[in-house]
Amino acid sequence: MPSLHVCEVIKSLDVGGAEVLLAERLRLAPRAGVRYTVVGMRAGSGEITESLRANDIDVVDLSGRPGPLRYLALVATVAGLRPDVVNVHSPLPASVLRPCLRLVPHRPRLMSTVHSVSYRRATAVVDRLTMGLDDRTVAVSPSVATAATTRTARRLVTRVHGVDVTGQRLLAADPGPLRAEFGIPPGAFAIVCVANLRPVKNHMLLVAAAEAVLRRRPDAVFLLAGDGPLRAAVAGEIKRRGIDGRVRLLGQVPAARRLVAVADLVVLSSRWEGLPVVVMEALAAGVPVVATAVGGVADLVRPGHNGLLVDGRSPDDLAAAICDAATPATHERLRAGASTSTDQVDLAATAAWFEHLYRELSARGPV
Secondary structure (H helix, E strand, C coil): CCCEEEEEEEEECCCCHHHHHHHHHHHHCCCCCEEEEEEEEECCCCHHHHHHHHCCCEEEECCCCCCCHHHHHHHHHHHHHCCCEEEECCHHHHHHHHHHHHHCCCCCEEEEEECCCCCCHHHHHHHHHHHHHCCEEEECCHHHHCCHHHCCCCCEEECCCCECHHHHHHHHHCHHHHHHHCCCCCCCEEEEEECCCCHHHCHHHHHHHHHHHHHHCCCEEEEEECCCCCHHHHHHHHHHCCCECCEEEEECCCCCHHHHHCCCEEEECCCCCCCCHHHHHHHHCCCCEEEECCCCHHHHCCECCCEEEECCCCHHHHHHHHHHHHCHHHHHHHHHHHHCCHHHHEHHHHHHHHHHHHHHHHCCCCC
16 A cells, blocks of 8 residues: 555644644554654643554644744745645644645645634635635544634535543543542532633633532532643632532643543533533533533533533533533433443544545545
């Protein structure tokens, strides 16, 4: 089988939804005659880079280049790699590469994978103007496929990415050691949120809801994994409400899927989402989800079956949904539903699907 070189381009190598999806997909990829190079524009904590390299994936980190020169370096790097296919996972790098790669002697097939339902205005404009140059555009959920972020795509397909279902199930099968590692008291009802501490994740809504939940459920404990610019503000709000100790900020948790797998409930309070990895990790482990009904969340969570959805405007509504999901009868029913939701979030199948797509694009020959 002939060798195929695929270059995956992403804006950041930090721990975020798109980055985790990419690293996990490449870890599970069949790689039958396919080799991968990942090009990142910004460095991160090192977890994603280490994961990729541990799985024999070449990584090019452009974070040392200053400002706009980073985008010139991106074009030069990708052109110099001479890949057969380029898949771009971030809108600004995609907007630069689309026209520039049409000018290189060895023009690769170019596609983009869209992970979000919303971009900042300037980003949205340049992305929209250039998206028609894609040889293929992949939306990670039905909600992304109908969002403004894919409106100008000419060759759009939808593929829900997923997570390592087998790995999550193995972690969930023996929760005791991991719950002890994360300091979850015996008998506690563990409510977990994994999200970067940024405005879009709306942690203030979650903290307000947590206060109401803790008045009704003295056995509950909230564990918030993630870091970001709002950490001090969120910590201050937790302390102001007098719930520090029962609402714990864990910071960046390596392999946070381990925490998700041993949770009793996963909660997400975002203002918008593309396809949240934490929700897929929860369902793969048979953990129910309570979340705001935004973006791709509603593509995964079926209210009353594997979780509950709220509109995201009222902390009281979010608190009521959490308490409802935590009642023994409802929790047992939702957990059973989550355990049967794994088919839609199997990343191994998606990894094979992408390799088939790369071969299909490459088979068209030189452009």
